[in-house]
Amino acid sequence: xxxxxxxxxxxxxxxxxxxxxxxxxxxxxxxxxxxxxxxxxxxxxxxxxxxxxxxxxxxxxxxxxxxxxxxxxxxxxxxxxxxxxxxxxxxxxxxxxxxxxxxxxxxxxxxxxxxxxxxxxxxxxxxxxxxxxxxxxxxxxxxxxxxxxxxxxxxxxxxxxxxxxxxxxxxxxxxxxxxxxxxxxxxxxxxxxxxxxxxxxxxxxxxxxxxxxxxxxxxxxxxxxxxxxxxxxxxxxxxxxxxxxxxxxxxxxxxxxxxxxxxxxxxxxxxxxxxxxxxxxxxxxxxxxxxxxxxxxxxxxxxxxxxxxxxxxxxxxxxxxxxxxxxxxxxxxxxxxxxxxxxxxxxxxxxxxxxxxxxxxxxxxxxxxxxxxxxxx
Ligand code: TRP
Numbered sequence: 001x002x003x004x005x006x007x008x009x010x011x012x013x014x015x016x017x018x019x020x021x022x023x024x025x026x027x028x029x030x031x032x033x034x035x036x037x038x039x040x041x042x043x044x045x046x047x048x049x050x051x052x053x054x055x056x057x058x059x060x061x062x063x064x065x066x067x068x069x070x071x072x073x074x075x076x077x078x079x080x081x082x083x084x085x086x087x088x089x090x091x092x093x094x095x096x097x098x099x100x101x102x103x104x105x106x107x108x109x110x111x112x113x114x115x116x117x118x119x120x121x122x123x124x125x126x127x128x129x130x131x132x133x134x135x136x137x138x139x140x141x142x143x144x145x146x147x148x149x150x151x152x153x154x155x156x157x158x159x160x161x162x163x164x165x166x167x168x169x170x171x172x173x174x175x176x177x178x179x180x181x182x183x184x185x186x187x188x189x190x191x192x193x194x195x196x197x198x199x200x201x202x203x204x205x206x207x208x209x210x211x212x213x214x215x216x217x218x219x220x221x222x223x224x225x226x227x228x229x230x231x232x233x234x235x236x237x238x239x240x241x242x243x244x245x246x247x248x249x250x251x252x253x254x255x256x257x258x259x260x261x262x263x264x265x266x267x268x269x270x271x272x273x274x275x276x277x278x279x280x281x282x283x284x285x286x287x288x289x290x291x292x293x294x295x296x297x298x299x300x301x302x303x304x305x306x307x308x309x310x311x312x313x314x315x316x317x318x319x320x321x322x323x324x325x326x327x328x329x330x331x332x333x334x335x336x337x338x339x340x341x342x343x344x345x346x347x348x349x350x351x352x353x354x355x356x357x358x359x360x361x362x363x364x365x366x367x368x369x370x371x372x373x374x375x376x377x
Contacts, residue, residue, distance in 0.1 A: 005260060007222050008182060010119055012261040018055060018221075018248055025224045027056040027246060037064055042102040047320045048095050048247065056221065058231070059243035066214045067103070073214040075099055075107040076201045076242070081131035082116030082123060083264035084272045085138040087350065088250035090357075091317060093142045095247065096218045100144060107149045108201045108371070109139060114154050115198075118190040133366070138273050140364035141357050150371035152201055157371060161200050164207065169196035171233045180225045199230035202242040208376040215242040220249060222261075250317055255289030255310050271350060273357055280354065281347040284311065288346070291332075292339030303335035304342070311339075311346040318349050 005014030007021060022029055030052065039045050041064075048054045063073050077096050079089065100107050117128045136151060154161060177183045177192055202215045217227060224246060231241045249261035253269035262270050269287050271280055291309030293299035306312035306329055319325045328345065331337035 009222050009225055010181075012222050012249065012263075014260055015257045016249065016260040021221055022056055025056075025221070025228070027058055027221075027224060027244075028060075030055055030057050030060070030245070034060055037061075041067070042098075046095060046098045047322070048091070048098075048317075050322070051316055053091070053317060054095060054218070054245055054247045056246040057244060058227070059241060060216075060245060062240075063214055063216050063243045071214065072103065072105055073216045073243070074105055074205050076110070076205075076215055076217045077107070077219055078110035078112060078198070078201070079135055079139060080112045080115035081128050081135045082120060083131060084274060085135055086262055086264055087271045087273060087318075087354075088262035089138075090142065090273065091250055092218050092220055092247055093139060097142050097144055099216070099218065100148060105148070106205065107144055108205055109144070109149060109151050109369070110198070110201045111136060111139075111151060111153045112194070112197055114190065115194055118188060118194055136366045136369070137361050137364050138357075140366055140369055141273075141361035143360060144369070146368040149369050151366070151369045152204070152371050154197055160204065160371075160373065161197060164200045164204060165193075165196040167237050168199045168230065168233050169193060171236055172196065172229060176229060180229050195226050195229055198226045199234065202227075202230060203234055203237070203239040206239055208373070212239060214240050217242055217244040219244060219246060220261075221246040222249075251310060251313060253283060253287040253289065253310055255308065256313070257308075271354075273354060273361075275354065277351045277355075280350050281344075284343050284347045284350075285340070288314075288343055290339040290343075292342075296338065299338060300335040303333045304337075304339060306332050309339070309342065311342045314346055315349065318346075318353060 005016045006012065007016060030049070035045060035049055038049065067073060075096055077092060096107060099105070111132055113128055113132045117123050117125055132153065152161070172195065174192060177195065183192055202217065206213050224244070227242060227244050235241050251260055252262045252266060264270060268283065271283060289308070289310045291305035291307065291312065293302055293304065312328065312332060315325060315328060328337065328342065332342055
Protein backbone atom coordinates (compact mmCIF):
# COMPACT_ATOMS: atom_id res chain seq x y z
CA UNK A 1 0.00 0.00 0.00
CA UNK A 2 1.28 3.45 -0.86
CA UNK A 3 2.31 5.27 2.30
CA UNK A 4 2.43 9.01 2.65
CA UNK A 5 5.71 10.46 1.50
CA UNK A 6 7.11 13.94 1.46
CA UNK A 7 9.78 15.56 -0.71
CA UNK A 8 10.84 19.18 -0.22
CA UNK A 9 14.31 20.76 -0.30
CA UNK A 10 14.32 20.57 3.50
CA UNK A 11 12.56 17.35 4.27
CA UNK A 12 12.38 13.97 2.59
CA UNK A 13 10.55 11.10 4.23
CA UNK A 14 8.51 7.98 3.58
CA UNK A 15 8.46 5.51 0.74
CA UNK A 16 8.84 7.71 -2.32
CA UNK A 17 6.66 7.19 -5.38
CA UNK A 18 8.84 8.61 -8.15
CA UNK A 19 6.16 8.42 -10.84
CA UNK A 20 3.90 10.50 -8.66
CA UNK A 21 6.74 12.98 -8.11
CA UNK A 22 7.16 13.37 -11.86
CA UNK A 23 3.53 14.41 -12.06
CA UNK A 24 3.49 16.54 -8.91
CA UNK A 25 6.66 18.41 -9.79
CA UNK A 26 5.92 18.63 -13.51
CA UNK A 27 9.28 17.25 -14.64
CA UNK A 28 9.58 14.94 -17.65
CA UNK A 29 10.57 11.29 -17.65
CA UNK A 30 13.96 10.58 -19.20
CA UNK A 31 12.72 8.32 -21.98
CA UNK A 32 14.62 6.01 -24.30
CA UNK A 33 14.72 8.29 -27.37
CA UNK A 34 16.29 11.00 -25.22
CA UNK A 35 18.77 8.54 -23.72
CA UNK A 36 19.73 7.43 -27.24
CA UNK A 37 20.34 11.03 -28.16
CA UNK A 38 22.60 11.53 -25.15
CA UNK A 39 24.43 8.30 -26.00
CA UNK A 40 25.27 9.68 -29.45
CA UNK A 41 27.50 12.23 -27.75
CA UNK A 42 28.80 10.28 -24.77
CA UNK A 43 29.23 6.72 -25.99
CA UNK A 44 28.09 4.03 -23.55
CA UNK A 45 25.66 5.60 -21.11
CA UNK A 46 26.54 5.97 -17.46
CA UNK A 47 24.90 3.21 -15.40
CA UNK A 48 22.91 5.90 -13.56
CA UNK A 49 21.18 6.54 -16.89
CA UNK A 50 21.00 2.89 -17.95
CA UNK A 51 19.28 2.08 -14.64
CA UNK A 52 17.10 5.19 -14.49
CA UNK A 53 18.72 6.41 -11.28
CA UNK A 54 18.72 9.71 -13.13
CA UNK A 55 15.13 9.45 -14.21
CA UNK A 56 13.71 12.87 -15.03
CA UNK A 57 14.62 16.21 -16.59
CA UNK A 58 13.51 19.65 -17.66
CA UNK A 59 14.53 20.90 -21.12
CA UNK A 60 17.20 18.31 -21.81
CA UNK A 61 16.20 18.51 -25.48
CA UNK A 62 17.05 22.21 -25.54
CA UNK A 63 20.50 21.44 -24.08
CA UNK A 64 21.17 18.86 -26.79
CA UNK A 65 19.76 21.06 -29.59
CA UNK A 66 22.09 23.89 -28.60
CA UNK A 67 25.04 21.55 -28.09
CA UNK A 68 24.51 20.12 -31.56
CA UNK A 69 24.43 23.66 -32.97
CA UNK A 70 27.81 24.32 -31.39
CA UNK A 71 26.49 26.21 -28.38
CA UNK A 72 27.73 24.16 -25.40
CA UNK A 73 26.19 24.37 -21.94
CA UNK A 74 27.82 24.72 -18.56
CA UNK A 75 27.01 22.52 -15.57
CA UNK A 76 25.81 23.79 -12.22
CA UNK A 77 25.26 21.87 -9.01
CA UNK A 78 25.85 22.41 -5.29
CA UNK A 79 26.14 21.35 -1.70
CA UNK A 80 24.95 23.19 1.39
CA UNK A 81 27.33 22.31 4.24
CA UNK A 82 25.56 20.93 7.29
CA UNK A 83 27.37 17.73 8.15
CA UNK A 84 29.70 15.10 6.76
CA UNK A 85 29.27 14.07 3.15
CA UNK A 86 27.68 10.63 2.76
CA UNK A 87 27.63 8.24 -0.17
CA UNK A 88 24.17 9.42 -1.23
CA UNK A 89 25.60 12.89 -1.86
CA UNK A 90 28.24 11.40 -4.12
CA UNK A 91 25.64 10.09 -6.59
CA UNK A 92 24.80 13.38 -8.40
CA UNK A 93 28.41 14.50 -8.17
CA UNK A 94 29.76 11.33 -9.77
CA UNK A 95 27.26 11.83 -12.55
CA UNK A 96 28.18 15.49 -12.93
CA UNK A 97 31.83 14.48 -13.32
CA UNK A 98 30.85 12.04 -16.04
CA UNK A 99 28.94 14.78 -17.88
CA UNK A 100 31.90 17.13 -17.52
CA UNK A 101 34.27 14.50 -18.95
CA UNK A 102 31.99 13.40 -21.79
CA UNK A 103 30.89 16.84 -22.95
CA UNK A 104 34.10 18.64 -22.00
CA UNK A 105 32.20 21.44 -20.28
CA UNK A 106 32.71 23.77 -17.33
CA UNK A 107 31.17 23.19 -13.94
CA UNK A 108 30.10 25.77 -11.39
CA UNK A 109 29.73 24.20 -7.97
CA UNK A 110 27.90 26.25 -5.33
CA UNK A 111 28.48 25.93 -1.59
CA UNK A 112 25.65 27.98 -0.06
CA UNK A 113 27.20 28.17 3.39
CA UNK A 114 24.25 30.18 4.69
CA UNK A 115 21.51 27.74 3.62
CA UNK A 116 21.60 25.12 6.36
CA UNK A 117 22.56 27.77 8.92
CA UNK A 118 19.26 29.47 8.10
CA UNK A 119 17.16 26.32 8.03
CA UNK A 120 18.61 24.28 10.87
CA UNK A 121 17.78 25.55 14.31
CA UNK A 122 20.86 24.07 15.94
CA UNK A 123 23.52 24.77 13.36
CA UNK A 124 25.82 27.63 14.33
CA UNK A 125 27.64 29.69 11.71
CA UNK A 126 31.13 28.56 12.77
CA UNK A 127 30.14 24.92 12.70
CA UNK A 128 28.72 25.33 9.18
CA UNK A 129 32.07 26.86 8.16
CA UNK A 130 33.91 23.79 9.47
CA UNK A 131 31.68 21.57 7.39
CA UNK A 132 32.14 23.85 4.41
CA UNK A 133 35.89 23.25 4.34
CA UNK A 134 35.49 19.54 4.92
CA UNK A 135 32.79 19.23 2.26
CA UNK A 136 34.83 21.13 -0.33
CA UNK A 137 37.54 18.47 0.00
CA UNK A 138 34.97 15.75 -0.64
CA UNK A 139 33.72 17.50 -3.74
CA UNK A 140 37.24 18.07 -5.04
CA UNK A 141 37.93 14.37 -4.39
CA UNK A 142 35.24 13.37 -6.90
CA UNK A 143 37.80 14.23 -9.57
CA UNK A 144 36.43 17.26 -11.38
CA UNK A 145 38.81 18.97 -13.79
CA UNK A 146 40.25 21.89 -11.78
CA UNK A 147 40.76 23.90 -14.97
CA UNK A 148 37.09 23.63 -15.80
CA UNK A 149 35.55 23.71 -12.33
CA UNK A 150 34.73 26.73 -10.18
CA UNK A 151 33.64 26.61 -6.56
CA UNK A 152 31.27 29.40 -5.55
CA UNK A 153 30.97 29.96 -1.80
CA UNK A 154 28.08 32.30 -1.06
CA UNK A 155 29.72 34.15 1.83
CA UNK A 156 33.10 34.37 0.03
CA UNK A 157 31.73 35.37 -3.36
CA UNK A 158 29.04 37.62 -1.91
CA UNK A 159 30.40 40.59 -3.87
CA UNK A 160 29.62 38.82 -7.11
CA UNK A 161 26.50 37.03 -6.00
CA UNK A 162 24.50 39.60 -4.07
CA UNK A 163 23.84 42.02 -6.89
CA UNK A 164 22.59 39.21 -9.11
CA UNK A 165 20.50 37.69 -6.31
CA UNK A 166 18.73 41.04 -5.97
CA UNK A 167 17.62 40.88 -9.60
CA UNK A 168 16.08 37.49 -8.90
CA UNK A 169 14.63 38.35 -5.49
CA UNK A 170 12.86 41.42 -6.88
CA UNK A 171 10.81 39.10 -9.10
CA UNK A 172 9.79 36.51 -6.50
CA UNK A 173 6.94 37.22 -4.11
CA UNK A 174 6.42 35.76 -0.65
CA UNK A 175 3.32 34.10 -1.99
CA UNK A 176 5.35 32.26 -4.66
CA UNK A 177 7.75 30.95 -2.02
CA UNK A 178 4.81 29.86 0.13
CA UNK A 179 3.44 27.77 -2.71
CA UNK A 180 6.79 26.35 -3.82
CA UNK A 181 8.35 25.63 -0.42
CA UNK A 182 5.49 25.63 2.05
CA UNK A 183 6.80 28.73 3.84
CA UNK A 184 4.61 30.60 6.30
CA UNK A 185 4.73 33.60 8.60
CA UNK A 186 7.02 31.70 10.96
CA UNK A 187 9.73 31.25 8.30
CA UNK A 188 12.76 33.46 8.95
CA UNK A 189 13.40 36.11 6.32
CA UNK A 190 16.83 34.71 5.45
CA UNK A 191 15.17 31.45 4.52
CA UNK A 192 12.61 33.21 2.34
CA UNK A 193 15.38 35.04 0.47
CA UNK A 194 17.66 32.03 0.11
CA UNK A 195 16.21 30.63 -3.13
CA UNK A 196 17.40 33.80 -4.91
CA UNK A 197 20.99 32.84 -4.01
CA UNK A 198 20.52 29.33 -5.36
CA UNK A 199 19.28 30.80 -8.65
CA UNK A 200 22.39 32.89 -9.32
CA UNK A 201 24.94 30.27 -10.47
CA UNK A 202 22.47 29.28 -13.20
CA UNK A 203 23.36 32.54 -15.03
CA UNK A 204 26.42 34.03 -13.28
CA UNK A 205 28.82 32.34 -15.75
CA UNK A 206 27.09 34.23 -18.58
CA UNK A 207 27.84 37.48 -16.80
CA UNK A 208 31.45 36.50 -16.10
CA UNK A 209 31.99 35.43 -19.71
CA UNK A 210 29.77 38.09 -21.26
CA UNK A 211 28.08 35.39 -23.29
CA UNK A 212 24.62 33.81 -23.22
CA UNK A 213 25.10 30.09 -22.50
CA UNK A 214 22.69 27.26 -21.68
CA UNK A 215 22.89 25.83 -18.16
CA UNK A 216 22.31 22.20 -17.12
CA UNK A 217 21.74 21.40 -13.46
CA UNK A 218 22.17 17.79 -12.32
CA UNK A 219 20.56 17.38 -8.89
CA UNK A 220 18.53 15.12 -6.62
CA UNK A 221 14.80 15.58 -7.19
CA UNK A 222 14.20 17.38 -3.87
CA UNK A 223 15.93 20.51 -5.22
CA UNK A 224 13.46 20.91 -8.08
CA UNK A 225 11.22 23.48 -6.32
CA UNK A 226 14.10 25.98 -6.34
CA UNK A 227 14.56 25.66 -10.06
CA UNK A 228 10.86 25.60 -10.78
CA UNK A 229 10.78 29.10 -9.30
CA UNK A 230 14.00 30.38 -10.88
CA UNK A 231 13.16 29.02 -14.34
CA UNK A 232 10.30 31.52 -14.42
CA UNK A 233 12.51 34.41 -13.37
CA UNK A 234 15.83 33.91 -15.16
CA UNK A 235 14.49 34.50 -18.72
CA UNK A 236 13.02 37.79 -17.48
CA UNK A 237 16.50 39.03 -16.68
CA UNK A 238 17.88 38.04 -20.05
CA UNK A 239 19.22 34.48 -19.81
CA UNK A 240 18.15 31.02 -20.93
CA UNK A 241 15.84 29.03 -18.70
CA UNK A 242 18.17 26.59 -16.91
CA UNK A 243 17.66 22.92 -17.81
CA UNK A 244 17.94 20.17 -15.23
CA UNK A 245 18.34 16.43 -14.84
CA UNK A 246 17.13 14.71 -11.66
CA UNK A 247 18.11 11.60 -9.72
CA UNK A 248 16.35 9.55 -7.12
CA UNK A 249 17.71 9.17 -3.61
CA UNK A 250 19.97 6.51 -2.27
CA UNK A 251 17.89 4.98 0.53
CA UNK A 252 19.33 4.69 4.04
CA UNK A 253 20.47 1.29 5.32
CA UNK A 254 17.10 0.89 7.07
CA UNK A 255 15.38 0.43 3.72
CA UNK A 256 13.19 2.31 1.28
CA UNK A 257 10.08 2.02 3.46
CA UNK A 258 11.81 3.48 6.48
CA UNK A 259 14.03 6.14 4.99
CA UNK A 260 13.61 6.93 1.32
CA UNK A 261 16.68 9.13 1.50
CA UNK A 262 19.91 8.69 3.40
CA UNK A 263 20.17 11.29 6.12
CA UNK A 264 23.37 12.74 7.57
CA UNK A 265 21.91 12.81 11.04
CA UNK A 266 20.95 9.09 11.17
CA UNK A 267 24.48 7.89 11.83
CA UNK A 268 23.84 4.17 12.03
CA UNK A 269 22.06 3.89 8.71
CA UNK A 270 24.35 6.27 6.84
CA UNK A 271 27.75 5.60 5.30
CA UNK A 272 29.93 8.69 5.32
CA UNK A 273 32.56 9.29 2.68
CA UNK A 274 35.18 9.28 5.44
CA UNK A 275 34.05 6.05 7.19
CA UNK A 276 36.89 3.52 7.46
CA UNK A 277 36.63 -0.03 6.16
CA UNK A 278 35.71 -1.61 9.47
CA UNK A 279 32.96 0.90 10.12
CA UNK A 280 31.50 0.42 6.64
CA UNK A 281 31.43 -3.36 6.99
CA UNK A 282 30.00 -3.20 10.49
CA UNK A 283 27.19 -0.81 9.56
CA UNK A 284 26.21 -2.92 6.57
CA UNK A 285 26.31 -6.25 8.41
CA UNK A 286 24.33 -4.87 11.29
CA UNK A 287 21.88 -2.42 9.76
CA UNK A 288 21.33 -3.14 6.04
CA UNK A 289 17.69 -4.07 5.60
CA UNK A 290 17.61 -7.53 4.10
CA UNK A 291 15.25 -9.08 1.58
CA UNK A 292 16.48 -12.52 2.65
CA UNK A 293 14.43 -15.20 4.35
CA UNK A 294 14.47 -15.85 8.09
CA UNK A 295 16.29 -19.17 7.98
CA UNK A 296 18.97 -20.52 5.65
CA UNK A 297 16.68 -23.44 4.70
CA UNK A 298 13.88 -21.15 3.69
CA UNK A 299 16.26 -18.84 1.87
CA UNK A 300 17.80 -21.70 -0.11
CA UNK A 301 14.33 -22.87 -1.03
CA UNK A 302 12.61 -19.57 -1.88
CA UNK A 303 15.46 -17.11 -2.43
CA UNK A 304 15.72 -13.48 -1.38
CA UNK A 305 13.87 -10.41 -2.63
CA UNK A 306 16.34 -7.94 -4.18
CA UNK A 307 13.66 -5.31 -4.72
CA UNK A 308 13.46 -4.52 -1.02
CA UNK A 309 17.02 -5.54 -0.13
CA UNK A 310 19.10 -2.44 0.59
CA UNK A 311 22.41 -4.14 -0.20
CA UNK A 312 21.17 -5.09 -3.64
CA UNK A 313 19.60 -1.68 -4.19
CA UNK A 314 22.85 0.00 -3.28
CA UNK A 315 24.73 -2.22 -5.71
CA UNK A 316 22.47 -0.89 -8.48
CA UNK A 317 23.99 2.52 -7.64
CA UNK A 318 27.61 1.46 -7.19
CA UNK A 319 28.26 -1.73 -9.20
CA UNK A 320 28.83 -0.49 -12.72
CA UNK A 321 29.12 -3.89 -14.34
CA UNK A 322 25.68 -4.95 -15.63
CA UNK A 323 26.73 -8.58 -16.02
CA UNK A 324 28.01 -8.82 -12.47
CA UNK A 325 24.87 -7.16 -11.14
CA UNK A 326 22.67 -9.58 -13.10
CA UNK A 327 24.54 -12.57 -11.67
CA UNK A 328 24.09 -11.27 -8.15
CA UNK A 329 20.37 -10.75 -8.83
CA UNK A 330 19.98 -14.29 -10.12
CA UNK A 331 22.00 -15.92 -7.36
CA UNK A 332 20.14 -14.01 -4.70
CA UNK A 333 16.65 -14.68 -6.04
CA UNK A 334 17.43 -18.36 -6.58
CA UNK A 335 18.65 -18.74 -3.00
CA UNK A 336 22.19 -19.65 -4.05
CA UNK A 337 23.49 -16.43 -2.47
CA UNK A 338 22.77 -15.70 1.18
CA UNK A 339 22.05 -12.29 2.62
CA UNK A 340 25.38 -12.23 4.49
CA UNK A 341 27.25 -12.94 1.27
CA UNK A 342 25.43 -10.16 -0.53
CA UNK A 343 26.34 -7.77 2.27
CA UNK A 344 30.01 -8.71 1.98
CA UNK A 345 29.93 -7.99 -1.76
CA UNK A 346 28.47 -4.57 -1.06
CA UNK A 347 31.00 -3.83 1.71
CA UNK A 348 33.88 -4.76 -0.61
CA UNK A 349 32.48 -2.58 -3.37
CA UNK A 350 31.99 0.46 -1.15
CA UNK A 351 35.32 0.06 0.57
CA UNK A 352 37.09 0.00 -2.78
CA UNK A 353 35.27 3.13 -3.85
CA UNK A 354 35.85 4.96 -0.56
CA UNK A 355 39.52 4.03 -0.43
CA UNK A 356 39.97 5.89 -3.71
CA UNK A 357 37.87 8.74 -2.42
CA UNK A 358 40.01 9.11 0.71
CA UNK A 359 43.25 9.02 -1.29
CA UNK A 360 42.00 11.64 -3.68
CA UNK A 361 40.69 13.74 -0.76
CA UNK A 362 44.15 13.69 0.88
CA UNK A 363 45.65 15.21 -2.23
CA UNK A 364 42.84 17.63 -3.04
CA UNK A 365 43.59 21.34 -2.99
CA UNK A 366 40.51 23.49 -2.65
CA UNK A 367 42.36 26.62 -3.85
CA UNK A 368 42.67 25.04 -7.30
CA UNK A 369 38.90 25.11 -7.62
CA UNK A 370 37.92 28.45 -6.12
CA UNK A 371 36.18 30.77 -8.54
CA UNK A 372 38.27 33.81 -9.19
CA UNK A 373 36.91 36.73 -11.14
CA UNK A 374 40.41 37.52 -12.38
CA UNK A 375 40.39 34.32 -14.46
CA UNK A 376 37.52 35.69 -16.53
CA UNK A 377 39.11 39.03 -17.33
N1 TRP B 1 20.33 23.28 -1.71
C1 TRP B 1 21.37 22.31 -1.91
C2 TRP B 1 21.60 21.50 -0.62
O1 TRP B 1 20.79 21.51 0.25
C3 TRP B 1 22.66 22.95 -2.33
C4 TRP B 1 22.64 23.49 -3.73
C5 TRP B 1 22.90 24.77 -4.11
C6 TRP B 1 22.36 22.77 -4.92
N2 TRP B 1 22.81 24.91 -5.45
C7 TRP B 1 22.49 23.71 -5.98
C8 TRP B 1 22.06 21.42 -5.18
C9 TRP B 1 22.28 23.30 -7.30
C10 TRP B 1 21.85 21.05 -6.50
C11 TRP B 1 21.96 21.97 -7.54
O2 TRP B 1 22.59 20.82 -0.46
